[in-house]
Amino acid sequence: MTQSIVVQVGQCGxxxxxxxxxxxxxxxxxxxxxxxxxxxxxxxxHNVDLTSRHNGVYCANNGVVQLLKARAVLLDMEEGVINEMMQGPLREVFDSTQVLTGVSGAGNNWAVGHMMYGLTYKDKIVDQLRKAAEQCDCLQSFFLIHSMGGGTGSGLGTKLLCLLKDEFPKVCRIVTPVFPSLEDDVIVSPYNTMLAMKELTENADCVLPVENQSLVDIMNIQRAGRRIPEIDSLTGLEKPFDAMNDIVANKLLNLTSSARFEGSFNMDLNEIAMNMVPFPRLHFLIPSLSPVCNLVDVGKPTKRLDQIFSNAFSKSHQLIKVDPKHSLYLACSLMLRGNVQVSDLRRNIERLTPSLHFVSWNPEGWKTSLCSVAPVGHSQSLLVLANNTAIKSTFMELRGRFTKLYRKKAHLHHYLQVEGMEHSFFSEAVTCLDSLIEEYHHLDVGARKLIPDAPRLKIAR
Known part of the structure; x- marks a missing residue:
């Protein structure tokens, strides 16, 4: 039995x-x-034996009542969100040894989160990580969730990623970073995102980026079709970001389903990095989900499986706004849940392959898994993870937004006044991102030379 630990950083995470x-x-x-x-x-x-029953989440094992505790570490430099969690329905799932909070926040400043708080709380964070790891018989992976635009998520989140690499170098690090939209209300988010990108490139094993604008677009489409309830099914309350957060949570549920349930052939989480990342730095995977929402279609006719596949390869179901069909696939993972036969999987792969352009040295670069347990409320679901050169458009857009701000040296003094922060951090981050973009570009150019007419690109339109 293998275990994983979820590390949540900042308000978003x-x-x-x-x-x-x-x-x-x-x-x-x-x-x-x-x-x-x-x-x-x-x-x-993990479970804790109880001598008497009280409020909490329970499993009865051989007549002994046990309390479930999440394998998690919760970090935030403000108290609000975590305090709300610790007083809500999940209060018994976490305890104080899993939580670390500050009071003043990082002020939307990567340098404050990464350098100041990272140094101040380093020992405490490492201690919490080790305690969580000690609860595991066979620790397989860390799942890190944080935002890219704010100070705590981008700064302390990527500092924690560095600590994971140093303290647990052989344990897979899978990151879900939430990228800000173009209309983000944090003016300095291009600075924070650029600085965080360098750490993700150098210290993560797999990055599954999510973009706020994609979540907003998906939510609007679903609400227009009245497939997202206005009232939360768990709390009975309406919260503006719950629907968006549910989409990302649903992605994580699909991603981890093979570790949590049985299947005809499950995918080991370490296999994602092993099979989906042919080059160490090119570990940014484009996630797409069908259906995108949970617990909203109960009682409705099930969509045909072929339609679920088609939806998962459409822009409307991608969690980041890029166009992989018109770019080069290095590999593609299909993670299925529910009542699905191998023959259904093979049929859809054969149907989709002609419209997708795979790199010449991996023409059938599919990685698949089947978990027999579907999400609650659905009979099947599909998570697609595509290692595709289209992701470079997101990085080029970030480069442009950063350059506009940095050229004017706007708000730069807020970063440079943090002890240890220098101009070189920005130049190194830009160099790292430019190098990453160039690597993707080199693969695209090489593919065009091998296939001058690019016939499959034309078919894919």
Missing amino acids: NQIGCRFWERALQEYAHFNKNGLYDDATGAFF
Whole structure:
């Protein structure tokens, strides 16, 4: 049995993490009718024996009542979001040894989060990580969730990524960073994102980026079709970002389903990095999900499986706004849940392959997994992770936004006044991003030379 630890950093990371744990518990309750603590439950929870029952989340194991505790570390330099979690329905799932908060926040400043708070809280963070790891028999991976635009998420989040690499070099580091939209209300988000990108490029094993604008667009489409309820099904309250956070949580549920449930052939989480990342720095995978929302179509006719595949390869279901069909695939992972046969999988791969352009040295670069347990409320679901050169457009857009701000030296003094912060941090981050863009560009150019007419690109339109 292998285990994973979820590390939530900043307001965004903790809000998404909250939704993930709520939905994960909901799935266990739905499919684990006997309430037994088993390998599936143990992948993301450990249990504490209780002598008497009190409020909490329970599993009955051999007549002993046990309390489930999430394998998680929660960090934020403000108290609001985590305090709300610790007083809400999940209060018994976490305890104080898993939580570290500040009071003043990082002021939307990467340098404050990464350098000041990173140095101040380093020992405490490492201690929490080690305690969480000690609860695991076989630690397989860390899942890090944070934003890119704010100070705590981008700064302390990437500092924590560095600590994970130093303290647990052999444990896979899978990151879900949330990129800001063009209309982001944090003026300095291009600075924070650029500085954080360098750390993601150098210290992560896999990065599954999510973009706020994509989440907003998906949410608007779903609400227009009245497939997202206005009232949260768990709390009975309306919260503006819950629908967006649910989409990311749903991605994580699909990603981890093979570790949490049985399947005809499950994918080991380490296999994602092994099979999807042919070059160390090109580990940014484009996620796409179908259906994108959970618990909203109960009682409605199930969509045909072929339609689920088609939706997952459409722009409307991507969690980041790029165009992979008109770019080069290095590899593509299909992570299926529910009542799906291998023949269904093969049929759809054969149907989709002619419209997708794979790199010449990996013409059938598909990685697949089948988990027999579907999400609550659906009979099937599909998560697609594409290692595709289209991601460079996101990085080029970031480069442009950063350059506009940096050329005027706007707001730069807020960063340089932090002890240890220098101009060289910005220049090194730009050099790193330019090098990353060039690597993707080199693959695209090489593909065009091998296939001058690019016939499959034309078919893909």
